Amino acid sequence: MPRTTILVMIDGLDPEYLAACPAPNLRRFAAEGFHVSGAGMMPSVTNVNNTSMVTGHYPAQHGIVSNYWLDREAGIEQYVESGEFICADTIFAQCQRSGGRSLLAASKDKLRRLLGTDTDLAFSAEQPTPEAVAAAGEPPHVYSLEVNGWTIEAARAALQAAHYDLAFIATTDYAMHAYGPQHPESARHLAILDAALGRLAADVPDAQLLITADHGMxxxxxxxxxxxxxxxxxxxxxxxxxxxxxxxxxxxxxxxxxxxxxxxxxxxxxxxxxxxxxxxxxxxxxxxxxxxxxxxxxxxxxxxxxxxxxxxxxxxxxxxxxxxxxxxHGSAHEMGVPIIGYGGDFGGFEFRENRDLGRYVSQRVLN
Ligand SMILES: [Zn+2]
Incomplete structure (x- = not known):
């Protein structure tokens, strides 16, 4: 089993982007590892799907059913941005119990706040650590094409500086909301992501990568x-x-x-x-x-x-x-997501849904 398992959640990576944009590293990962057309969770929004990825469960078990909710009992509306709402065990908690170390690097701080509990290190491009800034520079604005490249670079630097058994890297979908698959800016965004992922795979020794999306667009x-x-x-x-x-x-x-x-x-x-x-x-x-x-x-x-x-x-x-x-996104028309695995022994494990990344970590890595 590789020493480090890296899950990469590319926010809003509709399969159409992979089809339309050059992404040589992702194509190489797919060719040398595996690539399947998978499904995300409904509603096809960020928090629901990311929580399924880090628990391996459906929303019925983990309880995150939206980004925002009306608590009718309490009579209040609020953002779902705290780990307190999550009712299931996360892979970070499992990693901690097994004596391992885990890392969360996100472009959007809302995912750090929602998922960062029980990690050993968690930062975002909006709330970076001094070490992340020293290694990857000042983060670009969260509404930029460059921010996701920063997040992956900062994660790579953290993984090179210390050993982590598990890493979860989460980008933001600003670029996908702004540009369709055929737009030149999408090719530029994918190129930034792809280059950063290529360096990640090359520089973190003995890692296995699993890459998917939370939803399409x-x-x-x-x-x-x-x-x-x-x-x-x-x-x-x-x-x-x-x-x-x-x-x-x-x-x-x-x-x-x-x-x-x-x-x-x-x-x-x-x-x-x-x-x-x-x-x-x-x-x-x-x-x-x-x-x-x-x-x-x-x-x-x-x-x-x-x-x-x-x-x-x-x-x-x-x-x-x-x-x-x-x-x-949000509808059933944005549930299709790619799932790519590279560098690991994935034989005999069926990846059909994005939550299977968490299930794989629970059953194959931390067990
Ligand atoms: Zn999203």
Whole structure:
């Protein structure tokens, strides 16, 4: 077994980017190791999928079902940015119990805050350590194409400076929200990532790499405001955006999946009838069905889970105008992710979902 296992989560790496952009190192990893078309978790947003990767579990077990949630019991809305919300054991905690050391390097600080518990070293490009700055320079802005290169370089430096048994590197999807696969800036972003990953593989001796994404990315051209549609039929409802986080420049908090909370839960059947008739709504599922279908923790989701057609996002025009050229995620159309493994003995282990990276670490590395 290699001495260091490195999981790389390339945020928003839709398979289309790999198909369209030159990425010689990723192609070499795939050719010498393996490459499969995998699936992510629903809702296809960052926190849900990253938590599945570091626990190996579905959201029904780990409890992270959105980036943002309405806690109906407490009557408050809040960002899901703390490890306290995670109900399952992480690979970092398992690593610690087995006497190993782990590292988390993220572009976005929200992932350090959510996942960093029980790591031996955790930093982000927004909250770097002095050592990371000394090794990789001042981090570029979190809304830049260069920030992900910094995060991988800083992780490489940390892995060269001290031994870690496990590392989790998480980039940000600013570039994918901003540019489609055919845009020259996407080729430049992929080249930055690819070069940094090539150096990582070359310079960390005896490492195995597993690379995947949390979700894909689609062009979004239509916006639906579901509370207004329901209000026209006399149903009072609140829509809580699953994608919402503090990186508004990325997506204006507009995503392809939303939790609807009804003022009167007894109106659920009527509301679902209205939503299913609405053009652009792909699925409207009552809580228990949504929880079963997508393996979600039922008590943390809305009365109704609504998913959009490929080009649809959910939002309130009183709060936000649909930006021209919006690219976003959250729906079932952004669940496809690549899974690439390199440098390890992956024989006999089936990688089908991004959460399998965590499962592999639990079952094969730390066991
Ligand atoms: Zn993401």
């Amino acid at each position: 689609s062009d979004k051209r239509r916006m639906l405001h579901l509370p207004e549609i329901l209000a026209r039929k006399g149903i009072a409802a609140q829509a809580v955006p699953i994608i919402k986080d503090q990186y508004v420049v990325h997506h204006s908090n507009l995503g392809g999946c939303i939790y609807v909370h009804l003022e009167d839960p007894a109106a659920a059947d009527d509301a679902i009838g209205v939503l299913r008739e609405t053009d652009g709504v792909e699925e409207a599922l009552p809580r228990h069905q949504a929880a079963r279908r997508f393996s979600l923790m039922g008590e943390r989701i809305g009365d109704i889970l609504v998913t959009g057609a490929a080009d649809v996002v959910f939002g309130d025009p009183a709060e936000v105008a649909l930006p021209p050229g919006l690219r976003s």
